[in-house]
Amino acid sequence: MLCRIALMSKKKKSGTVPVYLNVYDLTPINGYAYWLGLGVYHSGVQVHGVEYAFGAHEHATSGIFEVEPRQCPGFTFRKSICIGRTNLGPKEVRSFMEKLAEEYSGNTYHLITRNCNHFCNDVCIRLAGKPIPSWVNRLARLGLFCNCVLPASLNEAKVRQVRSGDKLNEGVKKKLRSQPNRCNNKSSSNPSPPPLPSNPPTSSTIKVTRPTRQKRCIPSASSAIHSSASTTLTA
Numbered sequence: 001m002l003c004r005i006a007l008m009s010k011k012k013k014s015g016t017v018p019v020y021l022n023v024y025d026l027t028p029i030n031g032y033a034y035w036l037g038l039g040v041y042h043s044g045v046q047v048h049g050v051e052y053a054f055g056a057h058e059h060a061t062s063g064i065f066e067v068e069p070r071q072c073p074g075f076t077f078r079k080s081i082c083i084g085r086t087n088l089g090p091k092e093v094r095s096f097m098e099k100l101a102e103e104y105s106g107n108t109y110h111l112i113t114r115n116c117n118h119f120c121n122d123v124c125i126r127l128a129g130k131p132i133p134s135w136v137n138r139l140a141r142l143g144l145f146c147n148c149v150l151p152a153s154l155n156e157a158k159v160r161q162v163r164s165g166d167k168l169n170e171g172v173k174k175k176l177r178s179q180p181n182r183c184n185n186k187s188s189s190n191p192s193p194p195p196l197p198s199n200p201p202t203s204s205t206i207k208v209t210r211p212t213r214q215k216r217c218i219p220s221a222s223s224a225i226h227s228s229a230s231t232t233l234t235a
Contacts, residue, residue: 015128017088020080021044021124023043023078024043024044025039025042025076025077038135039135047088047127048093050066050090054118059107061105063107063108100123111140
């Protein structure tokens with residue numbers, strides 16, 4: 001009888017809403033390292049059709065952001081793991097993340113001791129009562145004991161902010177360098193411009209795409225909402 005009562009109480013605590021861990025590859029080497037129980041991974045927690053993750057920036061504001069499940073930009077999706085279940089509804093999960101955002105600000109991100117996988121492990125324990133698989137963050141734990149496991153550039157205190165403007169400027173400079181040669185080649189051959197379409201595209205040729213959830217930060221309970229356009233996150 002005692003065993004049955006214990007099992008019934010566990011079922012009630014387990015909840016009905018599944019909590020998934022979505023794991024992404026950060027490098028092609030994971031294709032080989034995965035089978036050795038190693039690898040460099042990014043992860044996010046999916047609840048109620050929304051994926052929550054943690055990234056780095058230079059400000060003392062929330063580093064938690066939400067994206068479309070299994071479609072976190074900049075990473076290659078590997079697999080989804082069902083960690084457990086929760087009884088929290090969508091609004092309760094949202095308020096939970098806003099409170100958690102006070103603990104996970106972007107400038108506290110650390111690649112070895114406080115990364116996206118540490119965040120997911122914390123969330124899974126609080127929501128489902130179970131940790132994430134050990135192989136997801138094993139390389140970070142090894143880095144605590146052996147600095148030679150990771151390159152020196154990855155053992156910094158913080159992940160620096162990546163400014164998209166700098167990347168755009170570099171791309172513009174490369175285009176400007178190669179542009180004179182291309183212009184000379186085009187002027188010598190004098191190619192004719194492509195003909196304009198005689199008829200405008202009809203409604204049958206226009207493709208309608210389904211809108212997707214944009215990557216945006218989760219504000220803390222005591223701060224205002226800010227979009228990811230003003231802050232660049234690096235996971």
